[in-house]
Amino acid sequence: MVERLSKRGKNILQAVVSEYIATGEPVGSRTISKKHNLDLSAASIRNVMADIEEIGYLSQPHTSAGRIPTDMGLRYYVDCILTVRKLTKKEKQNIDRTYRPQNLQLIDIMKETSSLLSNFSQYTGIIIAPKFGNMIFEQIEFIKLRKNQILAVFIPKVGKVRNKIIETEEELSQDELHKFTKYLNEILSDLSLKDVRKKIINEMKKEKNMCDWLLSQALRLSQEAFSSDMDDDVFIDGKFNIFDCPEFCDMEKVKTLFRAFEEKNILVKLLDQVIQGEGIQIIIGTENQFQEMQECSIIASPYTWGENASGTLGVIGPTRMNYCDIVPMVDYTARTVSKIMDTKYQ
């Protein structure tokens, strides 16, 4: 983002944005000259505002109203003006405390985090669990159910145990299944799920030549077990906080936004973009490609676990969010979660 504003322009944009974030109403020149001691008269401010509007950073709902920042304006504000505040000790402690309890399962961490994000921000907190494909293989077990049904139990190093029922053509004895698992647990240990899938395909190619029936069965089975495109686990909290935002007083808006919340894969896609980058990322209004969400901003950060970037967390709120407060909070939360994930699972 190019620096397109003079010092004065910045100050005034800053004032408009912060006033707008506080009130949600269009901001007039008088208000600024009074509340923000820029030592300028309303008239001067008006002139500058007109300039800024021309660039496209401000807009007027109607002729005789004040200005509100456009998405572009907010983007400039976030990139070139905003200096986030530091969290107080107390706030940090509050976040730390969330993860203090012993014996938190992954699922608890997720729930606590989404609720933390939502409570702090007073908007909607969201966290996406580590990607299935990034999970590290620890163990697989096959349990014989009925004649041609086998339950595959996949146990990752971290994360939720997953079951899958597999139908087989031939009947397999539990003994055979034990052999399978022993073999698989050996060759797959410590691989990420992605690599597991690759490895299985490679092994199958090898096996084609060697023609060991048991092994090829084992591989076939494991392929099925890992084939599923498991849903991403999304934890959302505080959906209803948006009811309290004056900008969402319109039924239609709420309706579409909620449909987006329901469509979890919209959220996943949106936040998956964040996982590529590093550190806090902010998506403002129309910057995201989903119409349903274009009244919202997302402040998100990837959190890591070990070396794999593993998930994303963040806050969804109206574009007029308090970026100054929420950005450092999301950041600190992401760091804390990363730390916890590391220590919990060596």
Next chain:
Amino acid sequence: MVERLSKRGKNILQAVVSEYIATGEPVGSRTISKKHNLDLSAASIRNVMADIEEIGYLSQPHTSAGRIPTDMGLRYYVDCILTVRKLTKKEKQNIDRTYRPQNLQLIDIMKETSSLLSNFSQYTGIIIAPKFGNMIFEQIEFIKLRKNQILAVFIPKVGKVRNKIIETEEELSQDELHKFTKYLNEILSDLSLKDVRKKIINEMKKEKNMCDWLLSQALRLSQEAFSSDMDDDVFIDGKFNIFDCPEFCDMEKVKTLFRAFEEKNILVKLLDQVIQGEGIQIIIGTENQFQEMQECSIIASPYTWGENASGTLGVIGPTRMNYCDIVPMVDYTARTVSKIMDTKYQ
């Protein structure tokens, strides 16, 4: 419900209710005398309406408005006036077809049902999965994870496989665990989960005397495995249809209702009352104890599986629902689901 209305009174209440259900607006005497050929003038209808209002079955939003039925009025209508219509062949086929695909897992049946109920009614469809306690034991397996961690996998005859991680004090070998499961699978086979819990407690008492270390370990473990008060599985579909009801144009109302939807245990409690009774049950507005839901009616029916009453399904909508259409549809769906559950799992 006592018969408190004359034939004429009934006809007029019937007219008011059906008109109100159709339009959602207060109904005036003129409208009735015109549209429903009762061969009475508006003036006569007015007189009767005043009588009905006195009993408490109708009310006026304000002096110069028409009448709307009260919850009591709707209750009388449902009990003493309503004759439900029969489903057409096509509608029945539509419902049947939902369950035709082979290889539907329980979870699919649930999803399809909630969506079916919602689509047909244009309101919110809901189904509660068979109670955990009513599930029939088929198999349990213990898998050793790490030193003192064991994964218990519980496989019911019907329903979702469930995992639970158990921490133990002593380390147990996989061999020992095999012995445990063999023993447990024998003594628990075909019991309902409730009975399983009882049986385990009984066996533990016996064991205290016999002092077989392995057995008592096995029992302790299984007790832990079955201790969890698993969440009820609630499947809801079409939450957002209520946005389209004119009576929910008020933000506050939507807000509270949605909070109730979120609090799944409100829904569970509400529908659990239905499981006691037999056949279709209708809960109108303030008849339910939850304030959040007192603008809604619930049309629900238990569905069975084998001999155990096992779950509930139904439709949640505004009190001015089309009872005449939705009641038979919920009924038929409940019967169909029961049938499917029976045939799928002998």
Next chain:
DNA sequence: ACTTAGCACTCTTTGATGTTGAGTGCTAAA
């Protein structure tokens, strides 16, 4: 060359006022 006071102008918001229409309750006649 900036800055700013002053002013005319625009446009929303608010409240007051009147009108319309749906619906009621009562009365008296059929």
Next chain:
DNA sequence: TTTAGCACTCAACATCAAAGAGTGCTAAGT
């Protein structure tokens, strides 16, 4: 017992004026 007729009530709607917030422009001040 029914119903036509009539006076009355009240929400909903439209119209209008006044207030207020804010702008843009101009001309004078620094």
